[in-house]
Amino acid sequence: MKKIGITTTVPSEVLIAAGYSVVDLNNTFITSENYEECIDIAEKAGFPKNLCGWIKGIYGACILNDIDEVVGVIGGDCSNTKGLIDVLEMKGIKVYPFAYPHERDIGKVKESIDQFMRIFNVTNKEVEHTRKRLNRIRLITTEIDELTYKKNIVNGFENHLLQVSLSDFDGNVDEFEDMLNKKLLDIKKRKPINKKLRLGYIGVPPMTGDIYSFVEEFNATFVYNEVQREFAFPRFQASQNIYEQYYNYTYPFDLNFRLDVIKKEIQEREIDAIIHYTQAFCHRAIEDIVFKEKIDIPILNIEGDKSTHLDARTKLRIEAFLDMLLDSKEMK
Numbered sequence: 001m002k003k004i005g006i007t008t009t010v011p012s013e014v015l016i017a018a019g020y021s022v023v024d025l026n027n028t029f030i031t032s033e034n035y036e037e038c039i040d041i042a043e044k045a046g047f048p049k050n051l052c053g054w055i056k057g058i059y060g061a062c063i064l065n066d067i068d069e070v071v072g073v074i075g076g077d078c079s080n081t082k083g084l085i086d087v088l089e090m091k092g093i094k095v096y097p098f099a100y101p102h103e104r105d106i107g108k109v110k111e112s113i114d115q116f117m118r119i120f121n122v123t124n125k126e127v128e129h130t131r132k133r134l135n136r137i138r139l140i141t142t143e144i145d146e147l148t149y150k151k152n153i154v155n156g157f158e159n160h161l162l163q164v165s166l167s168d169f170d171g172n173v174d175e176f177e178d179m180l181n182k183k184l185l186d187i188k189k190r191k192p193i194n195k196k197l198r199l200g201y202i203g204v205p206p207m208t209g210d211i212y213s214f215v216e217e218f219n220a221t222f223v224y225n226e227v228q229r230e231f232a233f234p235r236f237q238a239s240q241n242i243y244e245q246y247y248n249y250t251y252p253f254d255l256n257f258r259l260d261v262i263k264k265e266i267q268e269r270e271i272d273a274i275i276h277y278t279q280a281f282c283h284r285a286i287e288d289i290v291f292k293e294k295i296d297i298p299i300l301n302i303e304g305d306k307s308t309h310l311d312a313r314t315k316l317r318i319e320a321f322l323d324m325l326l327d328s329k330e331m332k
């Protein structure tokens with residue numbers, strides 16, 4: 001099956017209906033043994049030092065894995081992707097553009113997805129057929145997410161990893177579904193994780209995956225991974241068609257819709273506090289100002305750069321934050 005790289009979540013139903021194996025270059029980069037080499041390749045090619053590590057990692061992963069077709073998302077995701085795809089095209093990689101509309105408007109979402117279907121020469125019927133197939137998998141991750149916060153038998157890292165993987169279904173839909181089904185059986189045999197603090201993670205998925213195990217050392221666990229959950233399309237059952245499904249996706253649109261969903265999940269999951277992860281040199285870091293104003297539980301903003309491990313200063317800040325939360329919860 002022919003591979004196609006993506007720079008963020010796109011309507012993968014269209015690509016799979018067109019016969020592609022989808023490769024989320026973010027996942028390829030961050031799980032790669034050659035993780036540092038991906039960044040080195042980009043910096044040697046001239047990507048600036050003061051550019052987000054994800055963009056450099058995506059570029060390096062593309063080159064190292066001989067990806068020759070990529071969907072570059074030029075609207076609703078990252079302002080740096082335009083520059084990235086210019087370089088990819090110069091390197092001879094075929095780039096297909098996709099843009100989420102600026103406004104959250106169902107008509108505009110439909111225009112974007114219809115255009116995407118025309119590029120890949122697939123019909124609405126084929127896409128809906130694929131969507132139904134993928135929804136079987138979305139149902140499993142929805143259950144795993146519920147088991148995370150209702151039964152406390154899934155840890156924060158697993159919750160993160162399994163949901164973030166729905167951007168590309170690990171490149172093989174059938175194998176991914178088998179793996180998830182086995183995982184679910186295993187999860188259901190577990191005993192609950194008893195931690196005093198229930199945390200929410202918001203923001204782009206972390207470069208520093210050790211944040212999940214680190215908080216567990218301090219009687220805390222993540223029961224919500226905001227953007228990762230969006231990648232899994234948790235509201236797919238309320239969507240009649242592909243247009244509604246992507247209209248109900250919070251990440252590319254304005255912060256108000258995203259905030260409504262976050263606030264609802266804070267209530268539903270009984271979350272004590274939020275850790276907002278931002279990436280060095282990312283414009284999305286500005287969103288922290290709005291989150292701190294509009295969310296009425298404690299929020300700690302941490303920033304990652306190129307390392308896959310939390311640095312000592314960030315660890316100290318998280319530890320102090322969790323200590324303060326534990327004290328205040330015990331006093332209550």
Ligand code: SF4
Nearest residue numbers: 052054055078279282
């Ligand atoms: S972290 Fe920010 S700058 Fe980096 S790829 Fe994502 S949106 Fe772009």
